[in-house]
Amino acid sequence: xxxxxxxxLGEGITEGEVVEWRVQVGxxxxxxxxxxxxxxxxxxxxxxxxxxxxxxxxxxxxxAVVHVGDPLLRVExxxxxxxxxxxxxxxxAAPWAAPVAPRPSGTQSQPSMAAGAVPALPAVRRAARERGxxxxxxxxxxxxxxxxxxxxxxxxxxxxxxGAHRVMAQRMAEAHxxxxxxxxxxxCDMGPxxxxxxxQPADPAGESGYSILGLAALAAVAGLRAEPLLNASxxxxxxxxxxxxxxHLGIAVQAGDGLKVATLxxxxxxxxxxxxxxxxxxxxxxxxGTLGPSELAGSTFTISSAGRLGxxxxxxxxxxPNLAVLGLHAIEExxxxxxxQVAVGRVxxxxxxxxxxxIDGLTASAFLYQLADRLGHPEGLVR
Amino acid sequence: xxxxxxxxxxxxxxxxxGGALMGGARTVLGLGREDRREHLRGLPSGLAIRLYxxxxxxxxxxxxxxxxxxxGVIGTYPTYFGEEAVQAASVLALEDRxxxxxxxxxxxxVTLRDCPSVVPLLLWRGHPGGWHDVMRYxxxxxxxxxxxxxxxxxxxxWGARLRHxxxxxxxxxxxxxxxxxxxHEACNLAAVVQAPVIFLVTxxxxxxxxxxxxxxxxxxxxxxxxxxxxxxxxxxxxxxxxCYEVIQEAAERxxxxxxxTLVEAVGYRLGPHGTADExxxxxxxxxxxxxxxxxxxxxxxxxxxxxxxxxxxQLLELRSRAFQELRDVGDRLGELPLxxxxxxxxxxxxxxxxxxxxxxxxxxxxxxxEQTPPWS
Numbered sequence: 001x002x003x004x005x006x007x008x009l010g011e012g013i014t015e016g017e018v019v020e021w022r023v024q025v026g027x028x029x030x031x032x033x034x035x036x037x038x039x040x041x042x043x044x045x046x047x048x049x050x051x052x053x054x055x056x057x058x059x060x061x062x063x064a065v066v067h068v069g070d071p072l073l074r075v076e077x078x079x080x081x082x083x084x085x086x087x088x089x090x091x092x093a094a095p096w097a098a099p100v101a102p103r104p105s106g107t108q109s110q111p112s113m114a115a116g117a118v119p120a121l122p123a124v125r126r127a128a129r130e131r132g133x134x135x136x137x138x139x140x141x142x143x144x145x146x147x148x149x150x151x152x153x154x155x156x157x158x159x160x161x162x163g164a165h166r167v168m169a170q171r172m173a174e175a176h177x178x179x180x181x182x183x184x185x186x187x188c189d190m191g192p193x194x195x196x197x198x199x200q201p202a203d204p205a206g207e208s209g210y211s212i213l214g215l216a217a218l219a220a221v222a223g224l225r226a227e228p229l230l231n232a233s234x235x236x237x238x239x240x241x242x243x244x245x246x247x248h249l250g251i252a253v254q255a256g257d258g259l260k261v262a263t264l265x266x267x268x269x270x271x272x273x274x275x276x277x278x279x280x281x282x283x284x285x286x287x288x289g290t291l292g293p294s295e296l297a298g299s300t301f302t303i304s305s306a307g308r309l310g311x312x313x314x315x316x317x318x319x320x321p322n323l324a325v326l327g328l329h330a331i332e333e334x335x336x337x338x339x340x341q342v343a344v345g346r347v348x349x350x351x352x353x354x355x356x357x358x359i360d361g362l363t364a365s366a367f368l369y370q371l372a373d374r375l376g377h378p379e380g381l382v383r
Numbered sequence: 384x385x386x387x388x389x390x391x392x393x394x395x396x397x398x399x400x401g402g403a404l405m406g407g408a409r410t411v412l413g414l415g416r417e418d419r420r421e422h423l424r425g426l427p428s429g430l431a432i433r434l435y436x437x438x439x440x441x442x443x444x445x446x447x448x449x450x451x452x453x454x455g456v457i458g459t460y461p462t463y464f465g466e467e468a469v470q471a472a473s474v475l476a477l478e479d480r481x482x483x484x485x486x487x488x489x490x491x492x493v494t495l496r497d498c499p500s501v502v503p504l505l506l507w508r509g510h511p512g513g514w515h516d517v518m519r520y521x522x523x524x525x526x527x528x529x530x531x532x533x534x535x536x537x538x539x540x541w542g543a544r545l546r547h548x549x550x551x552x553x554x555x556x557x558x559x560x561x562x563x564x565x566x567h568e569a570c571n572l573a574a575v576v577q578a579p580v581i582f583l584v585t586x587x588x589x590x591x592x593x594x595x596x597x598x599x600x601x602x603x604x605x606x607x608x609x610x611x612x613x614x615x616x617x618x619x620x621x622x623x624x625x626c627y628e629v630i631q632e633a634a635e636r637x638x639x640x641x642x643x644t645l646v647e648a649v650g651y652r653l654g655p656h657g658t659a660d661e662x663x664x665x666x667x668x669x670x671x672x673x674x675x676x677x678x679x680x681x682x683x684x685x686x687x688x689x690x691x692x693x694x695x696x697q698l699l700e701l702r703s704r705a706f707q708e709l710r711d712v713g714d715r716l717g718e719l720p721l722x723x724x725x726x727x728x729x730x731x732x733x734x735x736x737x738x739x740x741x742x743x744x745x746x747x748x749x750x751x752x753e754q755t756p757p758w759s
Contacts, residue, residue, distance in 0.1 A: 043659055
């Protein structure tokens with residue numbers, strides 16, 4: 001029975017993620033019919049079938065990361081007298097699927113088993129599938145290495161990261177590994193900003209007007225114009241700074257399917273009202289999962305705002321290859337001293353985490369002080 | 384996986400992003416209906432069908448190659464989807480004695496000179512059988528480093544002129560190649576010695592992810608010809624009849640001793656740069672939709688039918704024959720054995736040096752180099 005393995009998709013690609021199957025077990029396939037969609041580091045591609053026949057087994061689940069040479073599916077080419085399709089390893093061949101310990105060698109020589117399939121009862125297979133556990137990752141304690149229910153129960157639950165969650169895991173680790181970062185924090189009087197947001201007349205067209213995040217973005221753009229270094233990136237190999245002519249603001253958005261950084265392109269060439277509208281559209285698209293590829297990459301500076309749940313302060317991680325990230329934290333009533341008198345102020349901490357390889361503390365602090373100053377006079381931002 | 388050419392109208396689509404970009408580009412399909420018909424009927428007998436047939440073959444080759452790459456039968460492959468018109472015209476507008484100097488995007492043009500399709504497919508399989516017979520087909524080996532084929536073509540063409548052999552050379556390239564030093568040196572020398580050469584630059588606006596506006600401040604590449612003292616012509620790269628005309632004129636001028644021509648075939652890269660490329664990361668997919676109606680095979684077919692030069696059934700027959708042929712070639716390809724490591728250094732040196740002899744290839748290279756050669 002022909003088995004189709006993940007081909008070498010070129011230019012050093014060693015693995016890919018199964019995005020979508022276009023065929024199911026039992027469906028008839030024609031030659032050149034698209035079997036599945038694979039996303040590699042370079043491109044998302046459709047894989048056409050080299051065979052004609054009926055799909056006997058799908059050997060890699062959607063969301064699984066498969067390596068070049070890993071089997072993807074088995075096709076029954078319709079020869080008579082062939083074994084009926086038995087239960088096969090439908091569990092995801094996840095990247096962590098290497099056996100935790102070598103399986104007894106007898107497993108492989110069981111004549112009744114398809115090569116590579118792990119022996120287990122159907123009920124165990126189903127339970128494994130539901131719990132997201134690859135049978136290959138288990139050491140079977142039954143005869144001939146058979147995986148039993150208690151083996152499964154001892155294994156704990158493993159859930160492969162997908163999509164935005166996976167991107168977050170990779171990018172955060174990358175940023176943390178590469179960038180020695182320092183965070184400066186400042187208290188900022190948000191009263192004027194809140195007053196401006198409140199004072200806007202309700203728009204009959206349903207437009208919501210300036211938001212606190214929008215005003216902060218405008219203040220950040222003004223600050224980045226004054227200090228282009230914070231909008232640059234750093235080429236470690238060449239020891240060169242690359243200054244960017246445009247300001248593409250990355251906006252960290254917590255969506256249902258994970259943390260995303262939506263890119264507000266050419267923020268410096270937008271009129272304040274347009275910037276606010278674009279921002280609203282991007283955040284909505286990020287939450288709806290409809291951002292295009294160009295809106296998920298290419299930022300030159302990032303803003304992270306957790307709103308009311310922003311905490312006293314945090315140390316957002318620099319969104320490498322950006323050099324700095326602005327953090328907006330929760331606005332709270334706190335005692336403030338004005339002209340020698342204690343008063344109640346609406347205060348938030350704002351932070352700037354920056355790449356200390358190329359940005360010094362003075363530059364970062366100056367940016368933050370100017371930002372606080374601009375937020376203190378927000379009417380200047382929307383003119 | 385994609386349309387095999389069933390356009391409905393031969394004319395330049397109403398919504399096509401022509402305008403300034405296509406400005407001054409020679410067109411036949413863009414003529415009025417009557418003029419277009421007259422043009423096609425005035426062509427030498429059978430030429431329109433031969434051009435269509437060549438384009439069909441190129442499309443079938445390209446589609447099959449992409450499928451074979453996705454199935455792991457061949458390696459990375461640079462598709463030329465959308466460039467069938469300019470490539471077919473480039474071969475048919477020349478004589479068989481003229482030389483072609485292709486890049487990695489024109490590996491199939493040799494098949495229009497009757498080289499079997501399996502040969503260039505084997506090349507992408509990393510198989511030595513992929514080297515076509517250069518002297519027989521008068522098609523140089525492909526050059527992968529961008530623009531390096533231009534000086535080769537100039538040297539060859541200059542030789543032809545000195546020996547009064549009467550043939551011309553045509554070198555292919557893309558918009559990105561015009562930024563390379565080799566392009567400048569080749570154009571300059573070609574004009575100085577009046578080499579019978581055609582620089583056929585397909586300006587598809589994208590050098591992988593670099594758009595033309597970041598490539599040059601001269602939006603019309605043909606204008607660069609003036610700086611070298613040679614004619615520069617623009618032509619719609621999706622228009623096989625216009626490309627044929629322009630290239631034939633350039634070849635005739637070269638043959639008469641009129642020297643080189645820079646032909647800028649302008650259009651848009653309808654597909655990705657290659658099988659490992661994802662254009663949606665760096666360009667707006669909406670632009671692809673705007674340009675899609677310019678797809679050349681469907682428009683050529685519609686024009687040929689409109690002019691009454693061929694019946695739709697005849698074209699369908701040509702098309703299905705080409706696609707079936709390439710499917711069969713693809714089947715055979717996967718069955719051919721891969722070369723052994725011992726053949727790695729074959730055909731590289733006349734006398735294979737000692738460290739590269741077959742029996743030594745399995746040893747790590749440092750071991751080969753540190754051992755004392757047997758003759759010392």
